[in-house]
Amino acid sequence: MSANQCLKQVHSYQKALKLFANFWVSTQPLKNQLENTVNALNHSAENIDVIFNMLPLRWVNQVEKTSVQSKFAEKIIRYLPGTSHHSHDFQRIASPLSTFLIRHPDVTLEVIGDMSVDESAFPQGQFVRRGYVAFEELPDLIATSWLTLAPLEDNVFNQCKSGLKFWESGLLGVPAICSPIDDISRFKNKGLMLCSTDQEWLAALEQMTDEASYQTACADAEDRALKAVHRKEEQRLQSLGLSEAGSEIVTIKLSEKYARLHHYLMSAWFGPRWPGKLLNPTDTDFKHANFVDEAFGQSQVLIPEPLTNKLGTSLKICDVSIEINTLLKNRATTISLLDKPAKPSTISRKAKKLLRSPREFFRDSKVVKSFRR
Incomplete structure (x- = not known):
């Protein structure tokens, strides 16, 4: 622009x-x-x-947490930039990351999304690319990470950002190494390492290779990140004098067991972006999604059509077996793999630019630039 x-x-x-x-x-x-x-x-x-931004309670409940021992043994560092526009942020830590990976051949670095990265800067076999992952699928990925990274350039725009990258990671007991911004600094603890220089990033990575330090960091991260959980539903139910045991309303979704079932069910019906369908009245699935969600709150599991020949059209939650849970999970996984955001059309983007500002369009065109040379 x-x-x-x-x-x-x-x-x-x-x-x-x-x-x-x-x-x-x-x-x-x-x-x-x-x-x-x-x-x-x-x-x-x-x-x-x-x-302040917060995370929904389901972020904590819908995933099976990975043991500290397992995360420490696997040692997968993950960078989840969210968009493809963070190459310049990642470049700030490429050098200390490369140095660390060379020193520790048992560590793997995985970058999520379509961001451009110079893979040759990292040791062969220790760098992994993974494509688009829907937001609701991220907890399973983060939970198996050893560490997560959130580098940012130091500018006014980035200093106004929220500390979301720590909460997403910390709630699942995974330490995060981040650039220092005001909002994330509110949660300073041993599981949140704030780094500005290459030396600080490298030192933070090395510190986490000590198992005792890592265990402390995992516990601290989870404890502090819990303060960033949105508990509106829980508070509303408490104000009504409802307890989880025996309640016939939505309280059943507060337990970890039923939160995972709820996630599998909604994903099996509507894909991994089902929370948006619950909230957006312009979505074609808005009414249907809320109907299925409200039925679950009344202890009723409405089965998606591809599985009705095996399971019938509905079940009581108490009748959902491990096998049924697995069928819903597999169906949810299949839909999630097919759910990819449409890539923006280059022709459409350029046509919009031409209509918005013809002069700028022709000034920036490759043909005009070639004549200038």
Whole structure:
């Protein structure tokens, strides 16, 4: 995007800001930046409130945790950037990572997603690529990791980000090594190592090769990350005086056993992005997804059509056997493997750019640039 086009978008955002008097933001630095912006625009904001990002309770309950001994023995470091636009962030730690892997041939580095990485920078056989993984499938992947990484360039944009990368990892008892940002620093503990220099990153990695230090880090990470769990459903049920035992409402989903069954069931019906279907009224599956979800809350398991010839159309939760649970899990896995986001069309993207700004389109075109040379 050219500087001129960027300025046009900034001005449109500023106009949009003036339409609002109340704001919610997810971090304190973001609040500070917003206050500065609205003041510069001579706009009066009545309230700018910080509501920290959190993870849903199901993130903790739907996955079977891996033992500390198993994670330490496997030693898989995972980097989960979320988008393909973090190559420059990852490049900041490529050198200490490469040095560490050379020193420790028993360690594997796995990068998740379509991010561009120079694989030749790492020892052969110790670098693994894995494609797109849906958000709801990440807990199973993170739970088997030795460590997770979250490097970021030090700039205003990144300093406004939330500490989500630590919570995702720490809740599953997996230590994280991260760049220091304000929001993540709230959770400082032995399972969260904040590093800025190559030497600090390398030292943090080496520290985790000591099994006693690693065990302490796993326990600390999980304990601190629990403070970032969204317990709205749990609190609502408690306020109603409902206990998990004997309740006929949604409380059954609070236990780990039924949280996993709930995840398999919803994924078997609607794929790994089922939580979005529950929340988005414009989704074609919105009503159906909520119907299946509410039935589960009433202890009823509605079976997806491909499995009805084996299981019937519905079951009571108490009648779900290990075999039935496995069938639902396998069906969920099959759908998840087929659920890939559509790659953006280059033609569509360029057509939009041409309509939005013809001058910028032709200025940036390869043909024009070749003539300039």
